[in-house]
Amino acid sequence: MIDLDSQYLNEQHRMLREQLRRFINKEIRPRADELEALGSLPSDIYESLGRLGVLGISIPEEAGGAGFDTLATVVLGEELGRSGIGGFGAAISDHADIAAPLIARTSNAEQRERFLPCILSGEKIAGLAVTEPRGGSDLTRMATTARREGNDWILNGQKTFITNAVSGQIFVTVAKTDPEAKGARGYSLFFVEKGNDGFTTGQNFRKTGWKTSDMSDIFFDDFRVPCENMLGDEGQGFYLLMGGLERERLSIGAQCVGMAERALELTLEHLKAREAYGRTLWDLQVIRHDIARLFSELYSAKLLLYHAAAKKSRGENARLESTLVKETLPELLKRLVDVCVQHHGAQGYMVGTEIERLWRDTRPHSLGGGASAVMRDEIAKLL
Numbered sequence: 146m147i148d149l150d151s152q153y154l155n156e157q158h159r160m161l162r163e164q165l166r167r168f169i170n171k172e173i174r175p176r177a178d179e180l181e182a183l184g185s186l187p188s189d190i191y192e193s194l195g196r197l198g199v200l201g202i203s204i205p206e207e208a209g210g211a212g213f214d215t216l217a218t219v220v221l222g223e224e225l226g227r228s229g230i231g232g233f234g235a236a237i238s239d240h241a242d243i244a245a246p247l248i249a250r251t252s253n254a255e256q257r258e259r260f261l262p263c264i265l266s267g268e269k270i271a272g273l274a275v276t277e278p279r280g281g282s283d284l285t286r287m288a289t290t291a292r293r294e295g296n297d298w299i300l301n302g303q304k305t306f307i308t309n310a311v312s313g314q315i316f317v318t319v320a321k322t323d324p325e326a327k328g329a330r331g332y333s334l335f336f337v338e339k340g341n342d343g344f345t346t347g348q349n350f351r352k353t354g355w356k357t358s359d360m361s362d363i364f365f366d367d368f369r370v371p372c373e374n375m376l377g378d379e380g381q382g383f384y385l386l387m388g389g390l391e392r393e394r395l396s397i398g399a400q401c402v403g404m405a406e407r408a409l410e411l412t413l414e415h416l417k418a419r420e421a422y423g424r425t426l427w428d429l430q431v432i433r434h435d436i437a438r439l440f441s442e443l444y445s446a447k448l449l450l451y452h453a454a455a456k457k458s459r460g461e462n463a464r465l466e467s468t469l470v471k472e473t474l475p476e477l478l479k480r481l482v483d484v485c486v487q488h489h490g491a492q493g494y495m496v497g498t499e500i501e502r503l504w505r506d507t508r509p510h511s512l513g514g515g516a517s518a519v520m521r522d523e524i525a526k527l528l
């Protein structure tokens with residue numbers, strides 16, 4: 146809708162977009178209701194995306210991925226968002242754009258060989274398990290512990306609201322390895338696998354939206370993790386996690402752009418066809434102005450997203466820009482989709498319509514990956 150491709154993207158990015166759009170239109174959108182009823186994204190979808198090479202776009206070539214830059218992350222996010230199925234976007238980006246790059250960034254060569262191939266092929270589903278019942282925004286409140294015993298670390302604690310916890314098999318998690326350390330210090334990162342004693346998950350949470358991705362608690366109860374599954378240096382877990390924030394924020398921003406553009410397309414189509422007062426709704430200036438205002442805001446926010454991704458692709462620091470993206474786009478998306486539902490009239494409130502799903506599925510972006518208020522705090526600190 147807002148075409149920045151010719152300005153910012155190369156041939157490789159454009160081919161990626163085409164490939165993703167074709168796959169999603171053929172394999173995902175027609176299955177939207179079925180996938181929502183399942184409450185989880187089936188493994189065959191990861192495998193298909195793995196065969197297309199899409200799950201490794203953010204991974205360096207030396208680690209077995211495609212080695213694309215951050216603009217490719219934006220293309221992936223936008224196309225996931227355009228699907229209009231928030232849970233599909235969440236499950237795939239959690240796997241391919243959060244867990245996999247974090248492992249690639251923090252692992253040694255031996256670990257990379259052990260952990261990454263099954264994620265990039267889609268054979269196993271991955272997630273990131275950080276949030277705890279007493280610590281979401283304030284991660285220094287994480288209480289999961291890991292104590293050393295011989296060649297193992299013994300994990301105890303609870304993670305919550307974890308996307309892919311039900312369907313996934315492998316997770317990156319964080320635990321306190323130095324009980325004396327204060328604040329962000331003394332946490333370490335672990336690669337953990339389901340299936341061994343001491344690792345359990347709860348029920349699939351019933352969410353208002355994002356029904357296509359599953360979510361649950363993860364409980365560690367004297368769960369043994371071999372020392373060679375620690376990612377990065379002991380005590381550096383918190384800082385290693387923070388190293389992936391820019392990508393994560395841009396990925397969420399890109400999903401918001403994809404969803405917003407799809408909502409506007411659907412609404413324009415509806416307004417131009419729907420007759421009232423002897424003309425169409427689009428002939429009413431008040432409605433046109435509503436849409437024009439939102440389009441204008443979206444255009445600016447999308448430029449910011451591309452500017453941030455281009456900066457990061459050039460290897461420059463994009464901390465401020467990616468935080469601005471994460472603060473701006475989820476908030477704009479909520480307002481935009483709400484107006485779109487309003488202009489659909491009662492039809493927009495009916496289960497099974499694309500705009501209704503978009504409305505439900507746009508809510509979490511301003512909560513997960515750093516709440517909007519936390520982003521404002523960070524922006525203020527950078528000023």
Ligand SMILES: Cc1cc2nc3c(=O)[nH]c(=O)nc-3n(C[C@H](O)[C@H](O)[C@H](O)COP(=O)(O)OP(=O)(O)OC[C@H]3O[C@@H](n4cnc5c(N)ncnc54)[C@H](O)[C@@H]3O)c2cc1C
Nearest residue numbers: 273274275276281282283306307308509512513514516518
């Ligand atoms: C759909 C969904 C999927 C998720 N998937 C995952 C996952 O895969 N892995 C994972 O680890 N976590 C996941 N989460 C958890 C998510 O990261 C947390 O919800 C988020 O970090 C916020 O933490 P919290 O829910 O504990 O809210 P709290 O930290 O309790 O915050 C509640 C509210 O308080 C306000 N607030 C917080 N801090 C400040 C501040 N400094 N200044 C002003 N106001 C503030 C904000 O409005 C915030 O929304 C997911 C969440 C959702 C909704």
